Amino acid sequence: MTDGWSVARALTDPGSVSxxxxxxxxxxxxAARALSLIGTLAETLADASIPPDVARxxxxxxHSNVTGQRQALWEAECAxxxxxxxxxxxxxxxxTAFAAAGYDAARGRSIGDLDILxxxxxxxxxxxxxLTAGWEWVKPDPYDDAYYxxxxxxxxxxxxxxxxxxxxxxxTILPLTAGPKPDAAALIADARALPSGLWVLSPADMICHAxxxxxxxxxxxxxxxxxxxxxxxVRQFASDEPGFSETLAQRAxxxxxxxxxxxxxxxxxxLFGTPSLWPARRQSADALFLRRITxxxxxxxxxxxxxxxxxxxxxxxxxxxxxxxxxxLWTKWRKGHRG
Numbered sequence: 608m609t610d611g612w613s614v615a616r617a618l619t620d621p622g623s624v625s626x627x628x629x630x631x632x633x634x635x636x637x638a639a640r641a642l643s644l645i646g647t648l649a650e651t652l653a654d655a656s657i658p659p660d661v662a663r664x665x666x667x668x669x670h671s672n673v674t675g676q677r678q679a680l681w682e683a684e685c686a687x688x689x690x691x692x693x694x695x696x697x698x699x700x701x702x703t704a705f706a707a708a709g710y711d712a713a714r715g716r717s718i719g720d721l722d723i724l725x726x727x728x729x730x731x732x733x734x735x736x737x738l739t740a741g742w743e744w745v746k747p748d749p750y751d752d753a754y755y756x757x758x759x760x761x762x763x764x765x766x767x768x769x770x771x772x773x774x775x776x777x778x779t780i781l782p783l784t785a786g787p788k789p790d791a792a793a794l795i796a797d798a799r800a801l802p803s804g805l806w807v808l809s810p811a812d813m814i815c816h817a818x819x820x821x822x823x824x825x826x827x828x829x830x831x832x833x834x835x836x837x838x839x840x841v842r843q844f845a846s847d848e849p850g851f852s853e854t855l856a857q858r859a860x861x862x863x864x865x866x867x868x869x870x871x872x873x874x875x876x877x878l879f880g881t882p883s884l885w886p887a888r889r890q891s892a893d894a895l896f897l898r899r900i901t902x903x904x905x906x907x908x909x910x911x912x913x914x915x916x917x918x919x920x921x922x923x924x925x926x927x928x929x930x931x932x933x934x935x936l937w938t939k940w941r942k943g944h945r946g
Contacts, residue, residue, distance in 0.1 A: 610910070611831050611901025614639045615878050617648060618835070621655050632661050634905025641907035643717050643832045646672040650715035672715055679703045679718040682772050686721060687805055689740035693732055696806045698724040698798045700777065700816065704807040705836070708799075712839035716832075720764070720773040724808075726795060727778035734762060734776070741768050758784050780816050785925060787823055787863035789815070794862075810844040810851065811858040818871035819864050826915070826922035830900040831878070837871055838879040845882060852884040874900070 613635055616623050627635065639645040649665035649672070657665070683703050690697055699707055702718035725733050742765040744752070755763040760783065762776040779791035794816075798806040808816060814837060821833040844851045859868040873889060874896055875881040899918045902911040909915060 610905075611638065611642055611903055612878075613905075614642055614644055614648065614831070615901075618644070618651050619879050621651055624652065624655065624657065629658075632658065636661070636664065637907040638903050638905055641903045641909075643829055644835060646717050647715035647832075647835060669715070672717065675718055676706045676713065676716075678772075679721065680706055682721045682770070682774075683707060683805060684803065685740075685767075685770070686723060686737070686774060687803060689742075690733060690736050693725070693729060693736060695726050695729045696795050696798055697733075698795055698806040698808060699801075700724055700780075700808070701820075704813070705840075707801055707803065707805065708807045710840065711843045712836045714839070716836070720775050722775045722777060724777045724780070724791070724794065727791065730762060730776070730778055737765055737774065737776070741770075742766065742774060743768050745773065758782060780819050781823060785823065787819065787867070789819065789862035789864065809858075810840070810848050811855040812862075814840055814844070814855060814871075815858055815862050815864050815868060818859075818868040819862070822867035822870050823864065823925060826919045827896065827899045830896075834871065834875045834878055834900065837875045838881040841872070841875070841881050841884065845884065855884060870896070 617635060617639070624632075624635065636645065636648075639648045645668050649668040652665060653669065679702065683699055687697060698704075700722035702713065702716050703721055704710075705713035705716060706718065745764045745766050752763050755761065760777055760779045760781055762778075764773055764775050766773045780789050780794065781787055794808060794812050795806075797809045797812060799809055800806055807813070817833055817837050817840070821827065821830055821837075844855075848854070855868065856865075859865040869885065869887065870890075870893070872881065872884060873887050873893055876883060876887070877889070877893065877897060878900070895914070898911060899914050902909060902915060904910050
């Protein structure tokens, strides 16, 4: 039976695909695409002996990914030009950061929206500069706009009027209503400069951000790609950054993300064999997280509906207290019902 585990096995042991028949390849590629790991799989199998039809598909994927990453880096450059008058640091996040920094995690990675982090006291200026440069609001609804500005970790999303590319402007890495309170000023202060004049998070903060996004915020949608990011980053930083394990532990404590980072490292180790940075003992709940993360079938369809629903509810409870959540959902329901 094909699910996310089959994709993980192909990524960590490319030789495991040698016995696949046509149906097996269809299922593997469909699952990898659904998990946003088709580009990574294409790079992993670039030199493997695979059927000609599969090789052509994966070659097209590699070419598409090269184009996608070039577009992502150009979008970052456009944002940098638009924000030239802003005196603070503009820190790239997620896939664009990996690509701009030349990290291993960028290899084959698909990149969607441009995510940046700026100081909260600079949001008004950043917003004004982007609007002047051609970005416009995606969510014009007054309630959504107010909700983002009061409670979220980012401005309402913006899209460029002519390039049709979105940008998410963050001032921290978790909603203000969430339990952990990452030190946003420290994230920016310890960021590393790029030749372009943009910045990326420090290695330890980059993993803290990935873990926060995966464990302490979302419903684990896209979780397998996030764990692959963590695996690639851990392997590179453990090799290239002296004392990385201790630094990561210190930064996780600073940001209130020790539990999230520990769980992300455990899950990544179980799924991809990520080297252990700290002594870790599996927890019974890890199996439930992995069940959610690998919930896709050989046709790319989501599976395990009850598990997914449970994590969806969990994501909302992590974002805000129950009473606030009830008011928010009631307001959204009433607006939708009236529409």
